Amino acid sequence: MTETSTSPLPADLPPFVHTLYGYFEQGLALAQGWLLSPAAWSQFALLLVAYFVARYLSARLLPKVTTFLQPKDDEATGLINEARRVAILFLPLGLPILAYVFTGIGESVTRSVFGSGAVIAFGKRVFLLLVVRAFVRSILKDPFLKLLGRYVLMPIAVIYALGLLDPVILKLSETIVGAGNIRFSLLSVVRGVIAGSVLFWLGGWSTRQSRSYIVAQETLRPATRELASKAAEIAILGLSFLLLMNIMGINLSTLAVLGGAIGVGIGFGLQRIASNFISGVILLLEGQATVGDYVELDGGEQGKIVKMTARAAILETFDGRWIVVPNEDFITTRVVNYSDSGSANRYEADFSVSYDTDINLVPALVEAAVAKHPDILDLPYPPDCELRGFGDSGIDFAVEFWVNGLDDGPNKYTSDVLFIIWNALKDAGIEIPYPHRVVEIKGGGVIAAPEQT
Structure with missing residues (x-):
């Protein structure tokens, strides 16, 4: 014998409407009971x-x-x-x-x-x-x-x-979803989304805090600080992932097939990414190039390393451009580091004097003048003026000098030194020649004319 429905709603309405109406009647009866x-x-x-x-x-x-x-x-x-x-x-x-x-x-x-x-x-x-x-x-x-x-x-x-929290949790736990051999309840999905959001936000926050703490340790080498911060970041994110899998109730052994697929992908399609990652770890361990160094690569790229990521290093040039260089290039190609361990760099400035000059006076005069520049170093060597050759228009000299820093961007060491040489030679009455030629005209005289370049 079938039970007759006592709901005043039409029978052709969807079932969930009747369910909602049933909850409404229960709530109304409960409210009436409370009021009385x-x-x-x-x-x-x-x-x-x-x-x-x-x-x-x-x-x-x-x-x-x-x-x-x-x-x-x-x-x-x-x-x-x-x-x-x-x-x-x-x-x-x-x-x-x-x-x-x-x-x-x-x-x-x-x-x-x-x-x-x-x-x-x-x-x-x-x-x-x-x-x-x-x-x-x-x-x-x-x-x-x-x-x-x-x-x-x-x-x-x-x-x-x-x-309604217990009925909602029960309904979510009874609803099963899955992909392939992996099956879990909808409650696990909701719990995983919530826990994953909190865990990875907490992981990002703890990564930033640990990085700030490690960077503040000035007693460590820059490469060591960078390596420690990367290791902390990987450890925190890995721990967050394991906790998330545990919260969702997913057995890690079920991810073995997925892990194998990822390994094959790394072996074929992602081998360059894996190579760059390993190269970045080697760079941080060896410390041959780190944040703050000014480097020049074999391909001509040069700039200051402002950031080192798991995949690449970012160089900033003096004209404001950023160059992304894969870490692998630092391992497989020749790299010139101009500022490794804060070492000084040597530059030179070329100049010429007239053939009428007593060249024995020039080296001491120029060296003493250049040494007065506040950024010119006495160590490892003081300024050194050398005779380079006898040119077409004058006698060629060059002065070598050492400075802490690069002769580019905010620093204009060579320009400053050339100004000093110009003023020193002028004060000593030494002529700086300009190119000229002597032209003979047959049947006539000799005409001296400036060289046309």
Whole structure:
């Protein structure tokens, strides 16, 4: 014998509409039972008492707690002062937490007196919802965490306040999804998305903190600091992945096939990426080129290394361009490092003097003048003026000098030295020749004319 439906809704409506209407009828019956029950009214009264007591105490206590926690000096540092500032951030949770605590006390009283506490239990869940709401609005400052709190934490708190959390969890756990041999419940997917978001945000935050701490250790070589920061980043992300797999309930042995496929992909399509990654590790271990060095590659690329990633190094030229150089190029090609270990660099400036000059006076004159430049070094060698040859128009000299830095970008050492040589020779009355030729005209005289270039 079939049961006759008592629903006033038309029978041709979708099943979920009838289900929703059934929940509505249950809620309506529960509300009517609460409204007609003295125990329910007593619990409503206890909820109001708990709220107003919590409001009164928070208005009296929170300003005093804020004054106590506030550091005397706003710019004071230290672990205790930072802990005080963090504690002040959580003070907006004081009112709903006090209301929740007092409601819990009232719940134990009503259950002992009336044997029921459904209304006050619902009120306690509502106060917990207010705690979550205040936490999302006032405590969370990071944009990603605020987004996660608004669209994940708040809906969960609302479902819990309505008493529907257990049925929703049961339904999600019964819904099975999968791909191939890997099968898991929809609850595992939701739990994995939430846990994965939190874990990888926490991994990124801890990576930034560890990198800042490692970079601040000036006693370590730059290459060692870079290698340590990369190792910390890989370790943190790997641990986050393992924790995520454990939370989702996925057996790592089921990923063996996927791992084999990834290994084959690395062996064929990703071999250059793997090569660049290993080359980057070798570079960091050997320290032959690191962040801050000015390098020139065999292909002509040159610039200052401003960043080293797992795949490539980024060079910044003096004209503002960035050049991305694969790490493999530093291992397989010739690289000139102009600033390894802060060593000095040698440059030279060429000049000429007239054939009428007593060339024995030139070296000492030029060396003494160039040595007065504030950036010219005495070590490893002082300025050295050398005779290079006898040219068509004059006698060729060159002065070699050592400086800390590169003769490019903000530094114009060669230009400064040439100005010094010009002024020193002029002051000594030594002529700097210009190119000229002597032209003979048959049947006539001799004409001296400047050389045409």
